[in-house]
Amino acid sequence: MSRRTALDHEFVHHIPEHLADGVLYVSVAFATALHSCCCGCGREVVTPLNPNDWSMTFDGESISLCPSVGNRSFECQSHYYVRRNKVIWLPSFAEAKPARRLPLWRRVAQWRLSIPWR
Ligand SMILES: [Zn+2]
Numbered sequence: 001m002s003r004r005t006a007l008d009h010e011f012v013h014h015i016p017e018h019l020a021d022g023v024l025y026v027s028v029a030f031a032t033a034l035h036s037c038c039c040g041c042g043r044e045v046v047t048p049l050n051p052n053d054w055s056m057t058f059d060g061e062s063i064s065l066c067p068s069v070g071n072r073s074f075e076c077q078s079h080y081y082v083r084r085n086k087v088i089w090l091p092s093f094a095e096a097k098p099a100r101r102l103p104l105w106r107r108v109a110q111w112r113l114s115i116p117w118r
Contacts, residue, residue, distance in 0.1 A: 005087050
């Protein structure tokens, strides 16, 4: 399996049954983009386009997705940005360092919440 570093895009009305490797399919009608995982594992990556999930930018030539694509639920744990049809790899979730400690105000807030009311 080799990591892909670029994607082509294709605007479609209907999502094809079999996704070609290296193609980001965008269905405006279904507000969804999908592609086959860029690590080459072949898993289908669905990125719904809506204000709570992903947003897509089409600059007339290439597509960017925001935020990053993180395939936490896949074995490959792939994590990358799609920027202007380029795939920018990020450390996988497995490699990534454990989450930073919460900021102090959050810790204080949690500590306060943990005190039972009297
Ligand atoms: Zn993968």
